[in-house]
Amino acid sequence: MLSNLAVRDVETLVHPYTNLATFREQGPLVIERGEGIYVYDTAGKPYIEGLAGLWCTSLGFANAELVEAAREQMAKLPFSQIFAGRSHDPAIALGEKLKEIAPAAISKVFFCSSGSEANDTQVKLVWYMNNALGRPAKKKIISRIKAYHGVTIASASLTGLTANHADFDLPIANILHTACPHHYRFAEAGESEEAFATRLAAELEEMILREGPETVAAFIAEPVMGAGGVIVPPRTYFPKIQAVLERYDVMMIADEVICGFGRLGTLFGSTALDIRPDSISVAKALSSAYLPIGAVMIPERMYQAMLDESRKIGTFGHGYTYSGHPVAAAVALKTLEIYERDDIVGHAARVAVPFQRRLKALAEHPLIGEARGMGLVGALEIVADKASKAPYPTAKGVGARCTALALEEGLIVRNLGDSVALCPPLIITEAQVDDMFDRLTRALDGTRDWIAA
Numbered sequence: 001m002l003s004n005l006a007v008r009d010v011e012t013l014v015h016p017y018t019n020l021a022t023f024r025e026q027g028p029l030v031i032e033r034g035e036g037i038y039v040y041d042t043a044g045k046p047y048i049e050g051l052a053g054l055w056c057t058s059l060g061f062a063n064a065e066l067v068e069a070a071r072e073q074m075a076k077l078p079f080s081q082i083f084a085g086r087s088h089d090p091a092i093a094l095g096e097k098l099k100e101i102a103p104a105a106i107s108k109v110f111f112c113s114s115g116s117e118a119n120d121t122q123v124k125l126v127w128y129m130n131n132a133l134g135r136p137a138k139k140k141i142i143s144r145i146k147a148y149h150g151v152t153i154a155s156a157s158l159t160g161l162t163a164n165h166a167d168f169d170l171p172i173a174n175i176l177h178t179a180c181p182h183h184y185r186f187a188e189a190g191e192s193e194e195a196f197a198t199r200l201a202a203e204l205e206e207m208i209l210r211e212g213p214e215t216v217a218a219f220i221a222e223p224v225m226g227a228g229g230v231i232v233p234p235r236t237y238f239p240k241i242q243a244v245l246e247r248y249d250v251m252m253i254a255d256e257v258i259c260g261f262g263r264l265g266t267l268f269g270s271t272a273l274d275i276r277p278d279s280i281s282v283a284k285a286l287s288s289a290y291l292p293i294g295a296v297m298i299p300e301r302m303y304q305a306m307l308d309e310s311r312k313i314g315t316f317g318h319g320y321t322y323s324g325h326p327v328a329a330a331v332a333l334k335t336l337e338i339y340e341r342d343d344i345v346g347h348a349a350r351v352a353v354p355f356q357r358r359l360k361a362l363a364e365h366p367l368i369g370e371a372r373g374m375g376l377v378g379a380l381e382i383v384a385d386k387a388s389k390a391p392y393p394t395a396k397g398v399g400a401r402c403t404a405l406a407l408e409e410g411l412i413v414r415n416l417g418d419s420v421a422l423c424p425p426l427i428i429t430e431a432q433v434d435d436m437f438d439r440l441t442r443a444l445d446g447t448r449d450w451i452a453a
């Protein structure tokens with residue numbers, strides 16, 4: 001029996017990333033409010049938000065300081081553009097703060113409202129820069145199979161998941177995909193993590209040589225892949241990839257949309273995985289998702305090329321109405337202040353120890369083929385047979401069953417196929433980590449019983 005709100009929803013909304021056919025029968029879980037790491041449905045039932053919304057509400061829900069920062073800025077100046085010679089304090093101060101904390105030598109910051117827009121902007125900036133530098137052939141951008149970089153035309157093209165390509169005539173030209181660094185799934189028999197990383201770097205080099213280095217402009221990567229299944233690469237993967245990129249003057253773009261701001265126990269994921277990015281995308285935890293805001297952090301070389309080009313043609317023809325939105329910028333600034341003042345990253349690193357211990361212990365569960373993660377993000381991959389790593393048939397919907405049972409236990413997690421992903425707010429305590437894994441273990445046991453029945 002669907003509630004009144006659920007019926008109105010089904011009659012009204014097209015939901016993102018939803019099987020619209022099954023959704024019509026099941027309807028949504030309508031969430032009414034949140035506090036700390038919990039959200040509450042319309043019947044008042046609490047749930048641990050084990051995915052921090054969509055990998056984003058790092059400071060949890062109902063943070064009074066963020067609410068106040070938004071209220072104050074909204075009352076003072078709810079909107080002003082940073083187009084056409086205008087600017088305002090929140091955008092300037094946030095830009096300065098991002099430059100100060102960036103994990104690379106950043107010259108300038110460009111604002112947008114989402115991760116997709118940030119990565120779309122990355123593509124356009126790379127193309128714009130190479131046009132300005134008089135090398136218009138250097139346009140190809142290499143992403144990876146299973147990467148997630150967003151859903152706008154260019155960012156969906158960077159994404160390496162078939163669901164984002166097949167029915168949309170994507171990817172667009174000049175976007176290529178190289179191998180995914182998931183050792184458990186893609187290593188050859190007996191291949192060590194080190195040898196696997198060496199092979200993937202060699203495959204990338206072959207791709208660059210095959211395409212012609214004069215046509216390859218950039219490589220984009222999430223430090224730890226998120227929506228592709230929480231894929232933690234081998235330790236030496238990025239240094240080996242980075243060496244190849246440097247040989248052929250290919251830029252490294254770090255997509256820090258999930259990993260940025262403490263998720264891996266370091267302020268940026270690039271630091272944790274030895275990435276030396278030229279350019280960086282951020283969004284999500286930049287404002288703890290209280291308001292939509294994203295940013296691209298740009299190196300001096302790119303800025304200089306843009307400056308020269310705009311001297312020639314008069315304008316840099318890219319930007320959004322909401323670029324640098326003052327209320328979103330004020331909330332982001334307050335978010336960064338809280339991260340620093342309350343040592344949220346240090347807290348995340350400390351709680352990550354019991355989090356990873358409980359996560360990895362579930363590798364012993366009869367359903368789990370691999371338990372993987374880093375910092376406060378992880379995934380459990382359900383398999384039909386541990387030895388062969390064979391999955392259950394997709395149609396059986398084992399991952400979806402597990403997340404549905406978790407919901408009954410009062411835990412929100414997300415299944416990516418048959419991998420169950422966890423990414424709680426960074427403010428989670430050790431006791432809450434235990435509670436979360438107790439609930440998840442009961443959901444896994446229930447899934448095992450459902451399969452056996």
Ligand code: PLP
Nearest residue numbers: 114115116148149150226257258
């Ligand atoms: N990049 C990464 C790594 C992401 O995880 C996401 C979203 O999940 C995006 C980009 C796209 O961000 P948005 O959904 O805000 O457009």
